[in-house]
Amino acid sequence: MFLVILLSFLAITCLGSPLTSPAYPTALGEVVHSLSLPGFQFRRVKPTTPLDLAAVKKVQNHFKISQVTHQEGGKRHRSVTSRFAQVQRDNGGFGYENITVVNAYAAEYAVELFLNGHSATVVIDTASADTWVKGANFTCLNPSNHTQGEDSCWFGPSFQGNFTGNPIPDQHFAIKYGDGETIQGRLGYMDVQLANITVPGQEIAMANQGIWHGNNITSGVLGLAYPSLTSAFLGNDFEDTSQFNSVPYSPLFTSMISDGLIEPYWTIAMERNSSTGLVGIGGMPPVDVSASHVASTPILIANLIQKDITAYEPSFYTIVPSGIKYGSSSMVSQYPFILDSGTTLIYLPPDLAEAVNAQFQPPATYLWQYGTYFTDCDAIPPFFAVTIGNSDFIVSPKDLLNRQVKDPLTGLCQTGIASGGSGPYVLGIAFLTNVVMSVNIDTGYIEFYSHEFY
Template sequence: MNGVTFQRAKAISDPTPDRVSLRSSRLENLKGKAKFHGHPGISALERAGLVSPRKSQNVSTVGDFSTQYALQCEWDGEEISGPMGRSDISCGGLFVPEQQVGLANKTYWHGNNVTVGILGLAYPSITSAYYGQVGEEEPWLTISYTPFLTRAISQGTIDPVFSVAIMRNSSSGILTWGGLPPMLWNPESKAVTDLIIANLIDQEETAWEYSFYTIIPDGLVWGLTRDTTQYPYIVDTGTTMMHLPPPLAEAIARAFKPRATYIYQWGAYFVPCDAIAPRFAVIISGVEFWINRADLIYQDLIDPLTGLCACGISTGGPGPYILGDVFLQNVLAVFDIGAAEMRFYSRD
């Protein structure tokens, strides 16, 4: 399949019934108003004057060299780094004691004056710390550890499933543990698809271990065109746009009226802010999930030289290809880890 070798992930349990869970947490958009010029966002640990002493973090050391264990995370143009420690973590009613966690001492994104870190939900195979100073991360210095979600499931606190709904025209969303959020979705527009194991980032262990939440859609639809070429896509809340194979991204960019222009400085397509986006859908297990046209043009991501607005689709180069927030704003995504599958419900 387009040069990618993969295998279906093996289920360890039956699918968890889709029912409402009361364990939910509000998601906050990492990015504030952006003009494509970054500025640092510093964690609460470095803003002592703004944090109440009664709300201090109870972080203990990992070991004799705790300050030498480094966290570094990069995605979608953002970056976090800092030392490792252990802390009791509670999120949306889900509690995990003595969780090994990275302290987000330094972060870089278009800040919103609220967010001070990120909670990763990746599989253990791509979750690791580094032994050494922050900034000196090397592959041979990695140290694996069990992440928050894996520990929560292993201790039996929740069913092995979580769901995500990102809100449109808002800076927030809902993350729900063990079930679905108390919100409207369309039960008649549902798709179920397998999670797969594939080496998409030239990291050896991802060829045989669970890594990203990766699926293979049936294809894409835009305008009067239907392309059923199959590629693996990572479903990722931490990626703003949809990163598509270059020929598809270019074809969809041409379908905007007027057609989109690729600006190499930003590595993205841009259109006049009042342009008309094409009808566009992702096909999963035979179900077409249509993307709201308003989500395909970012009115607040403007190129200062041309005054053009960024498109919601971008070229993914050689990969990996990603279904980011543009897609997730239009569906309720259910990550059933135990059954090794994903389920999607339309929200329109």
């Protein structure tokens, strides 16, 4: 059934008319959004407590994230655009155009974990759920699954610790991030410390082999998404990733909540021009939102990958903004967007991306070799805002023109607005830099605070 739905989704080359029917309640008290994606139904994550936007919660448990610089030859494949592109290609579609080229310039943020007392620097990823580190006996594979030199995977230092006890018997870890990047290994338990909070006996993975394009700094990944996206499987065959053998488990953030160590939400605040940011675990990090306007929107459930559990359990942080405003135009529509700290750009429906890029002065031009739009490096970006609830969250002109990505032939610079094809669409760092985003698992909402000027 899912394959039929997915193929219907993939066949779309351009979305139709905007949504005209409102969300409506079901017998279960949930909300179903009838979106302009044929064959798809998006359900709201059922809240467990009332939403209180007035409660701005400060916590001491926060940590700093630092952007990892691009290494020659390395690609950024952890972006959700890459993952969805791979799903589409696996089912006869074309995926996002030239996503490998785009991801070569995508952002990644690193954070320090302590595993059984040993330090590990890992990539923080809002679009995956597993926590894993590269083991001391890692085998680096090429795209043909042949062994190559370990330095070809561009990892940072190997993790020198061990599981507490033996690996979990008759289970293995296997994940595919996109465009052929894979990691396999064993699962076990360690005491994991993040932001001075320790989860004893947390299940994580130790990577034994894989195809990886790293940054020579980080040695693994910390996932912040829901348990439905974990990648544990029955058996010892690393190649077996059948969803029927999937064994969902409690990832790190979920364990912190279930163990009563934190309040059930996390908050991210990225800083412009410094390649850093703050993440609060269980509350608001020390950022000033006293003058911010605030809005919220429900987290939605949507089966966007080949995993049946994501049809009825939360997975990605998916929202539906009320609309998009650009130049002097506005669009009242409801499209699904994924919030992803590993994606640099904002990916819109094709017609809308074209219209926004036409508003640059001078207008931006689509460059097929990148699959994105470019314009003069001193161009004037248009007004652009994402409407959530009744609030407009303005994207700074500084984030609408990516001067770090310059085409050597034309001398043009990349804009922050790209086409997302048939979707789903993505609000990446170009948007997230302009908000403080608080994901509240308890209420089933994401709260946004304006963060335009800092």
